[in-house]
Amino acid sequence: MHVTARADYAARAVIELAARLPAGATRQEIARSQQIPGKFLEAILGDLRRAGILEAHRGATGGYRLVADPVRITLADVIRVAEGPLAAVRGMPPEDVDYPGSAAALANVWIAVRASLRDVLEATTIADVLAKQLPEHVESLLARPDSWARR
Amino acid sequence: MHVTARADYAARAVIELAARLPAGATRQEIARSQQIPGKFLEAILGDLRRAGILEAHRGATGGYRLVADPVRITLADVIRVAEGPLAAVRGMPPEDVDYPGSAAALANVWIAVRASLRDVLEATTIADVLAKQLPEHVESLLARPDSWARR
């Protein structure tokens, strides 16, 4: 249950590019304003380009620019490009793990975990994050004080 | 967003021990019935013992036995022992990651993700899994057909 640096950086790069629309930005500009190691970011931007989320242009006036509307890009889309499927158990989708006898219902718990992750990450768009106006369901999670307890 | 083998195995070991109450089981017995590599399981059982979830006895009639009531052990408890905090971003709790400017609201999304994980994993006890009777909130997630889509 760990958001990797790749996924976090990918999300921030896409948010940064959304903020600069309709213009774009170079790798250096994104790296500096989001404090991401430049060459590491380069690899992530390559994945996002191959996934069709952004486009790149080489040369003196080159850089990256979002192709899709930030309203239509969800955080789930970006995370799947950077990290793979939203929820995996021992590297497999939850329904592929088999549980002998007494632990059978554990698979259902992992499926519920995946569903609740989707409820947050497929509902939240890049435009939502940029506007600091998250979906109702997400805001209601944040409104509960114990959501902020560290544990 | 990945459940490690450690966490999955830990949960299954505790479920297996709950199923065998009031008796216990040896590492070999747990390993065989849950199909977990024996020596790897040994390390995990050691952590669960040090966390006070189970107790161990050496010798010919030795083995492991749950000390707490399965109704009072949540999946979150077990996962925290095996894996650490439920949700981390780049190895840190979400509130410790700082986001420059336009990505500021991203921290809130990670906090909402953690809250929704807690809603599932702190509500579900070992007894629930064993009885195949999950909490209402979890069952209602599973009742939605798109929770079962692979994606």
Added chain:
DNA sequence: GCATAGCCTACTAAGTAAGTAGGAAAACTA
């Protein structure tokens, strides 16, 4: 033609995940 900037491959170094190996220590049994 030159500077800029993305593209691609390869490498290093540290850390984690998953699993293995072997022996020491404790506890029961004959």
Added chain:
DNA sequence: TAGTTTTCCTACTTACTTAGTAGGCTATGC
């Protein structure tokens, strides 16, 4: 008391991820 069983502990292997570096190639605009 000797032998068996089982946990306990340290150390190791293998592979992958994270983070970062180096350098050359390719496309683009002035």
